[in-house]
Amino acid sequence: MKYFKKLVGKKCYLSPIDVSDAERYTEWLNDIEVIKYLTLRDKMVSLVTEREALERLARGHSYAIVTLESDELIGSCGLVDVDYLNRTCEVGIFIGNKEYWGKGYGTEALKLLISYGINYLNLNNFMLKVYSYNERAIKSYRKIGFREMGRRRKSVIIEGKEYDTIYMDLLAEEFESIL
Numbered sequence: 001m002k003y004f005k006k007l008v009g010k011k012c013y014l015s016p017i018d019v020s021d022a023e024r025y026t027e028w029l030n031d032i033e034v035i036k037y038l039t040l041r042d043k044m045v046s047l048v049t050e051r052e053a054l055e056r057l058a059r060g061h062s063y064a065i066v067t068l069e070s071d072e073l074i075g076s077c078g079l080v081d082v083d084y085l086n087r088t089c090e091v092g093i094f095i096g097n098k099e100y101w102g103k104g105y106g107t108e109a110l111k112l113l114i115s116y117g118i119n120y121l122n123l124n125n126f127m128l129k130v131y132s133y134n135e136r137a138i139k140s141y142r143k144i145g146f147r148e149m150g151r152r153r154k155s156v157i158i159e160g161k162e163y164d165t166i167y168m169d170l171l172a173e174e175f176e177s178i179l
């Protein structure tokens, strides 16, 4: 695996996706504790499907999240459905290595991604979806400046319980760039 320091923070940097990391991603995307928070929780992810997915993602604005201290891959994040006419996009993120949860990496990675989206892609509105049971993610998104714009009630059923899907968005003017 080979990483390139495209967007650099204090704890981590964002690098283009390396397809040869497919095995690591496949391992994470078969970990129930990780995928219970993701839309692909009901998908079958195999080495074959993950290689294909990474080939596709590696051509868009998706990035590997890599630690600065040890050049270790810990997850990925990206901008999808980018609309350059209306300057909107959707963002997604996951840290697959659970040892790195709650240590500030996700917040920093997302700040780097949004800073890049604002400063270099001229994007203005960033949207995301998060499940109401994902308190860690919601806390991180609020710290960045995301605000709830609405929720689809009882739209997720997991482990026998119903939860909401929360829609959040952020405008460029509400965000303090770190690039």
Ligand SMILES: CC(C)(COP(=O)(O)OP(=O)(O)OC[C@H]1O[C@@H](n2cnc3c(N)ncnc32)[C@H](O)[C@@H]1OP(=O)(O)O)[C@@H](O)C(=O)NCCC(=O)NCCS
Residues within 6 Å of the ligand: 034, 037, 038, 075, 093, 094, 095, 096, 100, 101, 102, 103, 104, 105, 106, 107, 108, 129, 130, 131, 134, 135, 136, 137, 139, 140
């Ligand atoms: C969501 C995610 C990207 C956040 O990244 P992270 O590095 O774990 O988050 P951060 O440490 O930057 O911020 C999380 C905040 O929530 C707090 N937190 C940690 N665990 C928590 C928990 N179980 N419940 C509530 N808050 C929690 C942290 O203390 C921190 O707040 P603070 O800075 O005020 O102390 C990461 O946890 C992840 O990938 N989770 C699994 C997949 C996922 O949920 N993806 C998002 C789908 S919408």
